[in-house]
Amino acid sequence: MDRKVGVLGGGQLGRMLAEAANRLNIKIIALDKEGAPTKQITAHPDHVTGSFKDPAAIRKLAELSDVLTIEIEHVDVEILQEIEKTTPVHPSPKSIKIIQDKYHQKEVLISHKVPVAESIALDSEKDLPRVAGEFGYPFMLKARTDAYDGRGNYVVRQLSDFAKAFAALGERKLYAERWAPFTMELAVMVIRTSNGTLAFPTVETVHENSICKLVYAPARGVSSAISQQAQDLAKKAVDCFDGKGIYAVEMFLLPDNTLLVNEIAPRPHNSGHYTIEGCYMSQYEAHLHAILDLPIPERRLRLREPSIMLNILGGKTADAHLELANQALARDGTVHLYGKGDGSLGRKMGHITVTAPTMAEAEAQVQPLIQIFDKVVSGTAISDSSDAKSSLSPLVAVLMGSDSDLPTMNAGIQILQKFNIPHTVRVTSAHRTPEFMAKFAAEAVNKGIKVIIAGAGGAAHLPGMVASHTTLPVIGVPVKGSVLDGVDSLYSIVQMPRGVPVATVGIGNSTNAALLAARIIGVGDDRIQRQVEEFAQGNADESLAKDAKLQEMGSDAYLEGMAKKK
Template identity: 40%
Template sequence: MEQRLTPQEAEIVASTRIGIIGGGQLGLMTSEAARAMGYAAVTVLDPTPHSPASVVARQIVGSLRDPAALHQLAQQADILTYEIEHINTEALRALQEEGQKIHPSPEVLAIIQNKYQQKEFLAQHDIPVAPYMPISSPADIEQAVEKWGYPLVLKARKDAYDGRGNARINQHEEIAAALEKLGDRELYVEQCIDLDKEIGLMIARNERGDTATHPVVEMIHERDICQIVLAPAPISGPLQAEAQDMARQAIDHLHGVGIFGVELFLDKQGKLWLNEIAPRPHNLGHYTIEACYTSQFAQHLRAITNLPLGPTQMRYPAAVMINILGTRNGPADPYWLDEYDSEHTFVHLYGKSETRIDRKMGHITAVGDDLVSVYEQAKEARAALSI
């Protein structure tokens, strides 16, 4: 379903080896796109033997932070990229100094890895972010309360995702528990936005500085995990354009190369705030595999190999993605309880052998003419699957 390559593009692709740090579901779907496009080879580095991506790519078994394993991956790749940001930036810098091409660059990764530093970078470039301040003691939280009142969100600066590393504070009595939850990590605190919707988009940029944005989507979270994505987001055209422009400014300032997931808050007054950036394919872009002319994974590969970026328009008026999250702990045993509309509903299982509560085991994308009916279609398919 992806856009066809021109003969010149196909020649570049056929001579380029891709190395991916991480072999989970994002590595899997990037590898699938690379294989479909005809890249010379794809190798992934992952600590888990028989990782999801190993079905379609070579795998090196090793730590994502191990300089020796990263060097081994680099020897088998012309370009390195990654599916997770919690990796060894210093080792990547050393490889880059040796001449290895890495996208997005270690410099971009270092800014994004530290969420406080990311906020500072965005604020310095006049991109609206929720008010924030550094925290080194309970007294600093009290100062934030005096400034903004409740509620607040205490956040870890590093190694935080899917809500792990966040603690909401609604009243004074919850401060101690929030600090205990996040331990001795480096922290900052953020004012809670009076939220209407959480929205986001995928944006790609190649080495020439060309950018392309996928449609703006609405993300519905439960337990701080993105559960559902509605495409396009049910917001006005001007707001969609403003979100895309804000994302474009941020990625241009970063000089980022690759695809980026940009999450934003829309408050009840209609103002947009940039929440955070992921320097890789993202859950919010999974719907693009079936619903857009160029998937986020193919676009990422185009960007890091400096090809022209593909068209991002949707093939259907509406699409809904639902994450398939584990509902128990134990061996994965996927089976269907009922039939579903396989013509308009697409099921992706990631091949993980163990299921855990809230572990991402796969996703379902439904496409059609309107969000209401497509949403019901996706929910019916999810209800029909046990995993």
């Protein structure tokens, strides 16, 4: 391509941008201090040494570049507005200026009917009683500018917090924000191009101490409808601003499944690191393609497979974070270190990405690393975590209309336990708890469940009703009742109308239901497929052993032995 992209900032985001640029012969020229992470992997003499807020240094960078972009939004916007008359700047300096002021950012979003938490601009500490009267407790006190990774945020829980909050946030302009009682934090990376707006998948972000700790792609327990709603809202929010490139949109998911936009970053973002291994195109590639008008096939923004990103933070010693990196290398995690030298407590030193065919497998891989992360951050001594237990997301849901069905379903549950297949067992009725049943079935696919086994007796509507609320395979188990010996249940389950399939096993045969579930999952899971093969071989070996014994003893003696066993 032989294009020159000037980047204001040379930290880890610029470093990963340079990694993507190298493959396309795109030259990254960074403006930052000597030895900055970006400069470490792009050895050429054109890098500019200085501050990304220094007008002279920015002008020099522009002279060397075909296009300017940013990896941090806290830059001198005024000089960029001057430079864009001769050198393209993306995103536009006007947009960067708006986004720099988080309160002004929200004003623009509101003017475009993008839902955000209600906010009030503050002049002084004297305004807080009025805010408390209007918002109640708790509420957020936030710095309007120069805030990131939780720096510039303070939770006000009571009257006595007023002075502490103002002391913590310094002399910056502040605003108060109504508390959002979210159930989950979501994020979407959005790309603005000359031809429109595109979006990566919706992800779940987990924060501790206001710093992003984990990113789950796709978001767990979120329906496809909500995921699409989040992508649409993120694109609508980004379309409020000018300029090509990648934008991060952070959102709150509320208990009623509505969404609020929290804030926007006009650059690559921590919540998009997973795209390097998890998608066919990374956020860094997408950013370069967008600002240089290169094509972005939308299919390349899809997930390759479920992915989890875990940040590597500094601990209480300079090299504490390296233990987490080393443990990840031994556990099939992809490690990215940022070249920042010695670590300090809470500083982002790198990240780890784990990918797997299922979210449950990815969670199993990352769980020991999370435990090591917690020890690094707390300063606790790290021991061998190879045997750390993890809580895995279920791959199979075993449902029954009543607990009286459990004795019938238990044989299948034992098969799942034997195969070490993560599963959940629930009681829900198509007639007594129809809303819960419908909600569970509809959300199952986004929770990582692959197969549902549903046992029911009598009218046996549960398997069919579950199948009508999900696209997952459903296996029905007819349960023998007090009348008709379960034939009524068999007919009810097997005679589903065309278009709503339910696989049906024999009356009371939950063993076959579990084996069929294992075979379905085994198509994409080598471990479970091997378990199925070993089980089948075990059955064959058992049958051959019985035949050999029969040949040896003769039928009369064999029958006598069978009678004694009874």
